Amino acid sequence: MGELTSWLKQNRSLLQPTRLHAASAVRHMNKIERKRLFSPEIEQMRTAEGRWYEAIAYEMFVELTARTDVIKYLALKGADAPCGRKNIQLGQNGLYYSRCGDITIRGNGQDLAEFDLLMVDWQDRVAFAEVVTSASDMKEFEREIAYKKQLLGYLFDQQSVPFLLVSSFDVSNYAVGKRLLKAPDNINIRTASCEEIKGLLRRDDARRVPNRPPEAHAKMISATSIRVKRPFNYQKYHDWERNRVFKHVAEEVDVKGTKTPEETSRLVKKILYGGLYPSAIRNLCQDRALSIKGRQLDFENLMSQYSKVILATDLPDYEPLVYLRSRQKREYLKMVQDKDGNFKFERKTPSKVGFFLWLESISPSLGARITGKILDAFSPR
Structure with a gap:
């Protein structure tokens, strides 16, 4: 002590x-x-x-x-x-x-x-x-x-x-x-x-x-x-972890079972993989149900009501998340995965928090194939 x-x-x-x-x-x-x-x-x-x-x-x-x-x-x-x-x-x-x-x-x-x-x-x-x-x-x-x-x-x-x-x-x-x-x-x-x-x-x-x-x-x-004694570039640590997942998923290696060599990996709380292209959003809606307060979204409704879809995982358990950018309000809806691999609304991310700015900076970069691979790697089904 x-x-x-x-x-x-x-x-x-x-x-x-x-x-x-x-x-x-x-x-x-x-x-x-x-x-x-x-x-x-x-x-x-x-x-x-x-x-x-x-x-x-x-x-x-x-x-x-x-x-x-x-x-x-x-x-x-x-x-x-x-x-x-x-x-x-x-x-x-x-x-x-x-x-x-x-x-x-x-x-x-x-x-x-x-x-x-x-x-x-x-x-x-x-x-x-x-x-x-x-x-x-x-x-x-x-x-x-x-x-x-x-x-x-x-x-x-x-x-x-x-x-x-x-x-x-x-x-x-x-x-x-x-x-x-x-x-x-x-x-x-x-x-x-x-x-x-x-x-x-x-x-x-x-x-x-x-x-x-x-x-x-x-x-x-x-x-x-209070002086920090070690350099701290969180964006860099996050990108290391994201790239590691991309590499292992592409090679069909078990991400959860592979230790990362970077000490900073334990500091990363969430991985933001990128925004989804329309083809990936369509496949997401076809393969998995997305519901908000009991109302299920199809592809057409989602595209008309939300301007952006972002794929993420919470660490350390790699729980899949989807963030939807509202067209009407400056906010994102956080969607969490249930035991069946579908997504349901959990809470809103308002514009006044720093995480909102990070989500806003993300552009579409994920196609249907890589999106499906990431979801399959971490989903319960």
């Missing part, structure tokens, strides 16, 4: 929310979130509560960082994030801030990972924390944490990356929590429940808290000032 996680394990009592933390955390929320914190609508209230609790964790670490030498720096976030944040653009790689002050790592403009807290210990090792308020947040949690550890480990040339799990409930009651806490550089900081912490607040507190940040201390720094 590293010194940071060892020290935190011995000093968990220093990380318990007070009324001051609870009230100060409200300044990181927008007006709508503040109103919803006490809303009778449970879903709206839980969403706002999650944002609030994340800010409470940040406020606790702001205070703690000033009191110990074990933590060298804490990255600013939320209302404290620096001004002049860069708009999303293709080619952006590394640490950035989102519009609302969240800390992200972008790869070719796409948000690869978001970090609830980011810090540097006294040995100049980067560590991160995730903040959870319910077990429902932990469905894909284990894979997400593993990816973030790989990403930070690569960028900052660290063999291990300390991970702090801040929770308002007992994560050890769940299999995922138990597995995560077995790792020597992982630690859980459990606080009082959100209901108990909220009991420290009055309803008026959510409206009275100013957006003005408290006086900062020398250990609070911009996340973008």
Whole structure:
């Protein structure tokens, strides 16, 4: 166990929310979130509560960082994030801030990972924390944490990356929590429940808290000032993986069963193979059903309603995906494959995210033959 996680394990009592933390955390929320914190609508209230609790964790670490030498720096976030944040653009790689002050790592403009807290210990090792308020947040949690550890480990040339799990409930009651806490550089900081912490607040507190940040201390720094130790060209890593698939599929080699020699392959989350020519779209519609909320698309309907069809796979399992570019709105529809090899609508990709820009940059390049080979290689049938 590293010194940071060892020290935190011995000093968990220093990380318990007070009324001051609870009230100060409200300044990181927008007006709508503040109103919803006490809303009778449970879903709206839980969403706002999650944002609030994340800010409470940040406020606790702001205070703690000033009191110990074990933590060298804490990255600013939320209302404290620096001004002049860069708009999303293709080619952006590394640490950035989102519009609302969240800390992200972008790869070719796409948000690869978001970090609830980011810090540097006294040995100049980067560590991160995730903040959870319910077990429902932990469905894909284990894979997400593993990816973030790989990403930070690569960028900052660290063999291990300390991970702090801040929770308002007992994560050890769940299999995922138990597995995560077995790792020597992982630690859980459990606080009082959100209901108990909220009991420290009055309803008026959510409206009275100013957006003005408290006086900062020398250990609070911009996340973008933390120097990356390895070069990071996500587009290049992605293209290596895409070309490897093209080569193996053409040679009828099992892609999943073949290890890649590139260390950077573990950083690529998704492969975008290219846009489909009309002949490939026609074959796709003939061979596989495409449905949106129960309505099946044929070739004519698809061509009239959507201007572009893009083939992709999610990694590491190479799950096939299809993205449809709407002609009416600036958005893509993400289509996922079911157990029968057909595609159904999952969610929309709006224009405000970096991944949209990447999808927009892709032109038709795949004919019917290569499209069929890729689908056959990764489909369940």
